[in-house]
Amino acid sequence: MSPDAPRTSGPAASIGNLIRRPEFGTLIGTIVVYAFFASLGGKVFLGAPGWSAFLTMAAEVGIIALPVGLLMIAGELDISVGAVVPAAALTCALVSGHYDLPTWYGVLAGLAVGLMIGFINGYLVSRTAIPSLIITIGTMFGTMGLTLGLTVLIAGSTGVFMTPDPVAKLMLGESINFMFRVTIFWWLGFALVIYYLLHVAPWGNWVFALGGDRDSARNAGIPIRRVTIGLYMLSGFAAAFVGVSQVLTFGSAQVAAGQAFIFNSIMCVVIGGVLLTGGAGSVVGIVLGTLTFSIVNQGIFFSGLDPNYGSIIIGALLLIAVMSNDTFRKLALSYATKK
């Protein structure tokens, strides 16, 4: 696990190289899962309704999974995303709904909340020796409590309602052809930016280095505090973005929302081949992992399988995906050492 271990940028030179890329296992997983549900779900799943269903779901969890994946590559976790989603949604609804200010004020306020919580996470993680898992669990509960308390204090209710202005709704919450939510394109945008950051810009090397060996990274002169704070602000921003886009889409925000994003985002990242111990992973892998996760989640409803057993399939898939990733990673590493 040296800092420069499985970097995965650059075009594949041959099929052999392609197969040995760590994302290959994930890609196979995505295809297998799609084929499985396509055989059960039939025409509806193969057509636009099926694609829009899992893409819409993938877009939201995917926007959060990308920066969470970066954090995991850097060897950290962020549990607080589950609390940032409703915190940002309610901030937006309170500003633009309860106080009736222009929608953009609410959007900016919501995003600012995400950046602020991210900054606090990053600051605490980089200044203390406490594991990030514990710190972000702490900030998660803190954020949840503040969200509930302040919402009830200000609005006198646990749900807040807003009517977004049409331009804001068009950009963040509308669906194309009543099916494809615009968040899908935002997800694509997030993926491109984060691909650039991780695989093209020198900053990406620092992230891998942090996950590989923090002390060596510091000794090599990498500003690890700044990188850590930046990573957490990115994940806070992404979670806030999803919260804001949900409130613009549905016109209503509830304090008890968002919990599912914690495990869902980590699952997408792990299915996507990122090592839980840090130091390895790729944006393409995370995107494919998110797709796999969403296909399974939505496929269940198209397949005619008993939804009572849906969670079993999701759990089994996660384990199988991680096992096959390990197999492909070993394949890739053993080939490299033979050379």
Added chain:
Amino acid sequence: MKLSTFLATTAALAIGASAVYAEGADIFVIGGKPDDPFWSIVKRGAEDAALVVEAQGGSVTWLGPQNYDNLGVDAAELIRQAIDQGADGVIGPNWVPEAMDPAFQAVVDAGIPLVIYNAGGLEAADRLGALNYVGAVDYLAGVAGGEWLGNNGGTVGLCVNSLPGAANIEDYCNGFAEGMENTGHTATTLPLPATAQGNVTAVAQAVRAHLLQNPDINAVFATANLDAVGIVQGIQQAGKAGQVQICGINFDEAILTNIKSGQQACAIDQQGYQQGFYAVSILNGHINYGLSIPTREILTGPGVVDASNIDATMLGAGKGTR
């Protein structure tokens, strides 16, 4: 059971009678936090009934806990506080029977007439020797939703359960199935996996997929506020707006707007205002004039909000009574 109720009632009558000549009935109401959105509506009903109580020389005092961290014990403490302050009558919800039953028992033992409301049901009222129960029943709320949809064009129903295993949600869904069956139709339940919990997009997409895969479903029942908003979008995205009707438990501003615009057909309400209003009125009449309501178990719900009463409901929501 009946005998004990009778004895409690006569004992209460004797004490109540002496209170009449003093200064009317001093009624204590134990309820939720006053800033809780639901309980503020119940409190409003109690306050409106208090106008009559006060005109007859009595008073109504609202006792609510500071928070819900230790609900049963705190509420039991409030009940005892009401006895100590010389209550002529006590109204309380039986939230946590193990913690609260002894306190309610102390009320009855002191000869103070008691009304159970909001939680506990008639069973708790009978067990404790209370005059009556004023409140709603979850199962019946489901039945009301099923019957409304079944009577308004729904033939194949679906209850969306985003919290599989929660007892009250199961009651809603089972009730909904019975309501649909009562009108000669059928219903199934769609349980959502834990990965969809609290994620309105996931709820919307799951419902859309299920509707596309089961094109005969034309009546959907929601068991939570945000679910209803998500399901409305799920129906739209399935291209079935106008073909699939949705009804849900409870409502908020977003849901009222959807009912007003016709995107949601109806909402089932337990009508908290009625709980506060009738509990206080029944007790006041009983203490002052020995009046009784022979109907036992006063159901305040299910009340239905649909296109026929949406304007009045919205007006009430604006005035804090709904």
